[in-house]
Amino acid sequence: MRVKHVINLHKGTTAIYVAALMVAYQNFGLGPWVYLALHSTYGLLWLLKDRLYPDKQWEQPIALGAAVFTFGFIGLYWVAPFLLISRGVEPPLPLVAGAIALNILGVFLHYASDAQKYFTLKYQPGLITEGFFARCRNTNYLGEILIYLSFALLAMHWLPFAIVGLVAALVFVPNMRKKDESLSRYPEFADYRARSGLLLPRLFGGVGAGAQVSSTAQPQLED
Template sequence: MKLKQKFFIDSHKGITPFFIFFLIIFYYQWDNIFAIAYLALHGSYGILWISKSLIFPDRQWEKKSSLSYGLLIWLGLSLYWIAPIVIITPYKFEQFILILNPSNFYLLGCIFIYVLGVFLHFGSDMQKYTHLKLNPNTLIKDGFFLKTRNPNYLGELLIYLGFIAISCNWIPFIVLGLFIFAVWIPNMNKKDISLSRYEGFDNYKSTTYKFIPFIY
């Protein structure tokens, strides 16, 4: 049986708010402001992702995949659930704690980073969808793509940094790092190879960064 990759991705993103909500109910964490904030951030991200998939889908996830590969996608994405488990349940993995007793200002910073990420990720995906619909087979060199060739991944980085930082634990950061090096960067490299067939790509590449402006 073949299903589109987005079926597995979207279903996981969609069920995540319910998983977090269940943890909060099961462990009675309604007074835990960090748990509630995490539900708001990761939960809203899931809703936004599904909305994006319906309104301006990414062609990358339209590819068909086998059930076994789809379940592998599901398993990989489930690693992100370590963060809410650390925040909500008694399983704190104390040897990996990053910050003890974080302040509300720390939480404010996490939310701020998340909001910036949402702007970059969904804004750039909308720009890409609109541009390719109106001007197919051309490079996108302005707007969100002016300084980085992958503003959507930069936005996703900020999104995940925003809500996994709430866990104050190294393990979710390690998971994010694994995704960056095992999935994100290889996808960026494939994208560069694909775009290299377009006129002007070499010049565009020389004036932009692959991922993070002024760094990489």
């Protein structure tokens, strides 16, 4: 068993879980349907990404106990649809529109930046400093956070927001720091770091233009 099998199981069964909640609570309002469409599509895209341009870090083997814990941890994301559907709340249309817009932006940043990273490193390994990573060193994490914030908006409860913050603090931030430490061995990384943000794009300031890929660098750390 590999880490990706646990994650893929969660992503792939989200649609079934949300649909089951709708049936169990007989809640077929606008909010649940929008949530089902957004989160199910996100899970489907994740499975397609794993087939087309997989992330190497999810290829690591995992023990059964750790797999159960991992599934339970990422299962915290299922709190949002449970709160939305079980409470029978109806999100107002402006909030639904905002959640959809935020979700689309997050999906674009997450999957497109992962594609850039995968195919760039596949054919020309090195330090990526252009495109989605020109002003933000972790555009994929930013996109993923926006996606789950859109789900939290639909739930209209503080707990899903707290869960997104918890996952970001315990998983995303340590991974981003670890990536920075790995990339710091490249001489051009200091210039790149000065003109890019760790998570949020640095739109102003910084020095130098940098190069898309260092010709002598080793592959960028997968995140």
